[in-house]
Amino acid sequence: MPVFACPCNRITKVNIIIRRPAQPGAKEFDMIVVVPTNVTTGSLMLQLEAKYGFPCSRQILNHSIGDSALLDPHQALNCEEGEVLYLCLSSHQIEENDSMDGTIVSTRSASPDQTVSSQKVCFLLPATPERKQVAICLCNSCLDIRADVLLDKVVAKMKVAGLGQFCLEYRGEVLPAWCSLEAARLRPKIIVLLRPAGPGADYVPAPGGLVRE
8 A cells, every 4th residue: 555645744834054165254154044945046135134234236146156156046956955055255346226135225314304323233143053143133223333342242132142252243244343333324123133253353444435533
């Protein structure tokens, strides 16, 4: 008598590893992301933007450094448990009237009706193979605090001081110590990541060509 597999035992989601290569001020690190087994390149990119703040327009996904980028948004990745994908973010100087993710942005200061003063800021320490994700939200009063002071505050609230040195990353760019989130020209959804700090984390170039006064 034939034996049929029970549909309820079919694996529909898997844990994959999104590997962020080292960049100025930050070390390489791995993030665990849960995706459907039939996830497409496009839907994965949208998930990475929604959850971690990486702009779709800057994401470069591939199977290994040096491989061709996964460009077809409709391509099914057929991911297996523990599969590794590399995520780099292209350098992109935001210009006046440049469209990112369907939103018109500007390098000029926001007008009063465009401010994010009522927004909360979500800080994420992404899940890795060694630990679970840690997340906290702070009110908008943290926007004008220097990144190094803000980092100390976030690390203390997360109770992760024993896990090593961290830096703050916003939309794929490491924030130098002197830069504030407000100066970094926030978008409506504010997601800031903690990632392992690398050499020179305090002296990386500021996002969007900002200069220290």
